[in-house]
Amino acid sequence: MTAPTTAAAVGLAASAPTAGPVIDLRDARKTYRTGDLEFEALRGVDLRIERGEYVAIVGPSGSGKSTLMNVLGCLDTLTAGTYRIAGDDVDDMDETDLASVRNEQIGFVFQQFNLLPSLSALRNVELPLVYRGVAPVERRARAAQALERVGLGDRTANRPGQLSGGQQQRVAVARALVGEPALVLADEPTGNLDSRSTADVLDLFDALHAHGRTIVLITHEHEVAERSRRVVRVLDGLITSDAPSGRAVAP
Numbered sequence: 678m679t680a681p682t683t684a685a686a687v688g689l690a691a692s693a694p695t696a697g698p699v700i701d702l703r704d705a706r707k708t709y710r711t712g713d714l715e716f717e718a719l720r721g722v723d724l725r726i727e728r729g730e731y732v733a734i735v736g737p738s739g740s741g742k743s744t745l746m747n748v749l750g751c752l753d754t755l756t757a758g759t760y761r762i763a764g765d766d767v768d769d770m771d772e773t774d775l776a777s778v779r780n781e782q783i784g785f786v787f788q789q790f791n792l793l794p795s796l797s798a799l800r801n802v803e804l805p806l807v808y809r810g811v812a813p814v815e816r817r818a819r820a821a822q823a824l825e826r827v828g829l830g831d832r833t834a835n836r837p838g839q840l841s842g843g844q845q846q847r848v849a850v851a852r853a854l855v856g857e858p859a860l861v862l863a864d865e866p867t868g869n870l871d872s873r874s875t876a877d878v879l880d881l882f883d884a885l886h887a888h889g890r891t892i893v894l895i896t897h898e899h900e901v902a903e904r905s906r907r908v909v910r911v912l913d914g915l916i917t918s919d920a921p922s923g924r925a926v927a928p
């Protein structure tokens with residue numbers, strides 16, 4: 678496991694208040710404009726997620742899941758409403774602040790893996806620490822440790838093209854967790870994986886959850902959503918239900 682000093686070293690303890698939700702979204706609205714046309718993709722969403730929760734966001738295609746995820750990940754801003762991440766209102770942040778929130782507070786996992794093809798697995802996993810200015814020796818050690826944790830300790834030198842899809846997604850998970858972020862955000866992380874690799878990635882999320890990480894994942898797949906503890910349903914830009922998953926209520 679990671680040394681206890683690591684979270685403090687990356688500023689997690691300092692930037693995250695001891696109490697209060699990691700995610701606090703109130704009356705969130707997002708309008709896209711395409712030429713003269715406007716489309717309201719989020720129409721008043723309230724969502725609070727506490728530290729250590731494991732939440733699945735589900736809903737049909739076009740319902741607003743990725744829009745919501747982009748807002749939660751500070752990749753896009755709201756048209757109206759408020760979003761506080763770890764207590765800080767994103768409206769008060771400039772681009773530099775937002776970039777450091779993305780880098781320090783959030784680990785992203787995408788359906789398409791989004792690894793840099795010319796870099797080895799180790800270099801890909803190191804990247805969040807490079808942006809953070811962690812010294813090379815330390816960041817290499819931490820990247821190697823993260824790859825070890827996802828079962829790829831023997832593939833550190835491989836480039837993404839030399840790995841299977843499931844292995845690439847495990848590299849992406851290692852990259853998401855190497856910086857000990859407050860929040861792991863995953864948009865269809867198993868969308869391109871076979872059932873064996875899906876199981877591997879979901880086992881990793883279970884382990885992250887067991888270690889107190891906050892996880893929010895978007896999925897189309899019922900079985901994937903049922904691995905979380907809380908399922909939020911989105912339809913036409915609104916939350917239509919928010920309830921414990923079958924797993925959370927199981928004896």
Ligand SMILES: Nc1ncnc2c1ncn2[C@@H]1O[C@H](COP(=O)(O)OP(=O)(O)OP(=O)(O)O)[C@@H](O)[C@H]1O
Nearest residue numbers: 709710711716718737738739740741742743744745
């Ligand atoms: N950049 C954009 N400009 C205009 N409209 C957009 C834009 N991005 C998304 N939309 C629209 O907003 C709605 C919600 O899109 P979003 O990508 O959030 O859906 P989703 O729930 O993630 O769907 P899927 O399951 O297919 O990924 C859709 O009707 C989409 O066409």
Ligand SMILES: [Mg+2]
Nearest residue numbers: 742743744864
């Ligand atoms: Mg989507």
